[in-house]
Amino acid sequence: MRDGEALHLEPKSMEVLAYLVAHAGEVVSREELHGRVWPDVYVGDDSLTGAIIKIRRSLADDARNPGYVETIPKRGYRLIAPVRQIGPSVTDESRPAPAGVMPRSFRRAGFASLVVLAFVIATAFLLARNPSNNEAARHAQSQDRVVIAVAPFVNVSRDADYDYLAHGIADSILTDLARATDLAVRHYDPERTSGASPAPDYLLEGSVLRSGDTIRVDSRLVEIESGRVLYSLRFDRPFNDLLTIEDEIRDNVLEKLKHGINAAEHSREARGYTDNVAAYDLFLRAQRALLIRTRQTNLAARTLYRHAIAADPNFARAYGGLALTYAAEYRNGWANDPQGALANALRFAGTAIGIAPDLPEQHWVVGYVKTQQRQYDDARAALKTAINLDPAFADAYALSGGIETYRGNPVETVPLLREALRLNPEAGYLYFLLLARAYYFLGDFEQARINLDEAISRNPENVEAHLYLAATLLKLDQADDAAWETEEVNNIEPGFTLESWSASYPMARGRQLDLLLADLRRAGFS
Structure with missing residues (x-):
């Protein structure tokens, strides 16, 4: 409460504030705050920075002349406002929070009550958090x-x-x-x-x-x-x-x-590889080209995979990579025959599984193709098989999370994507895009923007990331920036239309997709 007005902070910002209050007067490192508020996951430094900004905004604090939260360069943050404990400690530590630490500039009456109230509320958030809700995460750890x-x-x-x-x-x-x-x-x-x-x-x-x-x-x-x-x-x-x-x-x-x-x-054969060094080298070149995710590099990867298969017709992973090129061709609108591209993706993934049934990546390919066909149950079954084969297969958690958003359950997406990022902190843009997409539909537009910035910094030419950023910026009342993103999409893909893009977009038809398309039309897309 401030001046009789109830102020609201999102749960993560409240958790950061609670932890700073519990350690009032102490310098708390960014790493310690990450470990406390975002355990077991990587969400990027911008998440903590964003939380601090929201705390200061609610407290009407000035970062240059703070009365509440002080930034200690290269070390972390410190709560410098006085803290008074009322009743038994509600922290997970037996000692009371230190008191009497005066701010450099303290002019606001009643702040102690504000901090204590915030601390009690935030502690409820801390105690209510239950990471074991994510069955997949429990299985992986x-x-x-x-x-x-x-x-x-x-x-x-x-x-x-x-x-x-x-x-x-x-x-x-x-x-x-x-x-x-x-x-x-x-x-x-x-x-x-x-x-x-x-x-x-x-x-x-x-x-x-x-x-x-x-x-x-x-x-x-x-x-x-x-x-x-x-x-x-x-x-x-x-x-x-x-x-x-x-x-x-x-x-x-x-x-x-x-x-x-x-x-x-x-046995290399059991792992889906090859004993042919030339085929293996071609395969590695193809893998690298596939990651760039442009139409030209996708075709280059396909050619390299085919050469690898020609050198060793039993190279299971090369068939799986070949399947991915057709799935990517469909998803990105590069195929002259979209349904034929999906059929080829399933055919080559099936060949890979036939040669080496225990390859989780190939079951992931099946899950990806089924997702594009909006056959969500079949896709989830394939991904469950992939995770059973490899409980630490980050891509399977990420795609499972993406499917939840497509199905209209974005709240289930977030823990799956966080687990994927924990397992593979070197992940590319797609993990951040999937996480941003979920936050957008959950109405957390600040977090959506943070993750979209991460995605675009890794892949500036991804159309979907720019689309969601345009829609998100509108929600944040930044119409000029949203218009700029519209121009970016038109530069990346001249002749872009929402009709052709949404036709192959694997999201379930209904309210959620209608909301996105309405925001994109307001941003200037046609």
Whole structure:
């Protein structure tokens, strides 16, 4: 309450305020606040910044001359207003909050009552939070498993064209390690793991140098808590030994961590790969091209996948990649025969599953295609199979979350996307777009904008992200910025029309889609 007026803060902002009140007078780091308010997930630094802005706005505070929340550069935040405890402590700590910390500029009467009331209300939010509501997240997290993070390998070649090779080797090793029963494996990015839980026990990192027909691969396994290097290996081999190098790195990691995988899991065939180095190299090039997500790179990836299959007709993962190119062609409106593109996607995914039934990625492809056909139940069943095969398969959680929004249940999307980001903090733009989409339909337009900014910074040419940003900006009464986003879409895709875009959009027909289209028409789309 302020001057008899009830002020409202969203739950996350209230949780931040509650934690600062409980630690009044202390400097609380951004990392600590992330871990407390957004446990087990990565939501970007902008989320915390946005929460602080909302707190200051409600308190009529001035960041330059604060009376309540002070920013400590490079350290965090501190509540500098006086705090008085009334009755027993309602925090999770037995000690009372420190008192008598005076602000540099305190002119507002009755602030102690405001803070105490805010603290009590916010604590209710803290106690009401129940992360175990997400069944998928419970399934993915196993506290008794060793956690190893795999960092993207660094391309130290002078030729940037070999970036695909460095990333591909790391991804392949990560996929191999994920099959070890007692090992939890995740991507590693030190800039995006604030508050991650459980924290990784070990880090695998390395570098790749390609020179003509030879390759040098360095790898090392580090115990994160102590910083001790458990092993360091260097391979100077002919390029044709690449697959053997990957296997040796994996086996050394498992040996050091006292884990083993059975003989079937050692087989590259069982993992859907190939023993043909030329086919494997083509596959890695295709994977890299597919991630760029333009019409030209999608066609380039398709050609590379086909060449890989020609080199090894039993290369299951190459069939799965080929399926994805057809699914992307349909989704982005690039196909002359949209239904034919979807049929091809299902056909090639089915071929991949027929060769290697235990590949979670191929069941994900089936789920993706069924989503585009608005067959949500079939899509969810395929994704459930993918998660059963690999409980840490981040893309399956992300797509499951996307489906919930398509079905009209955006509230179910948020925990699934947060789990996906926890499992893969190196995720691209799509995770943030899916999260933003859910926030838009939930009416949390500030969070929608934060996540859309993240998505567009990673993929500036994605039309859907610009569409949702235009609609979101309108909701935030920023019509000029929304009009600018309309121009961006027309520049990216000349001749864009809502009618053609919405025809293939896999959202259920009804109120939710009508709301989006109405906002987009107000933004200037036709």
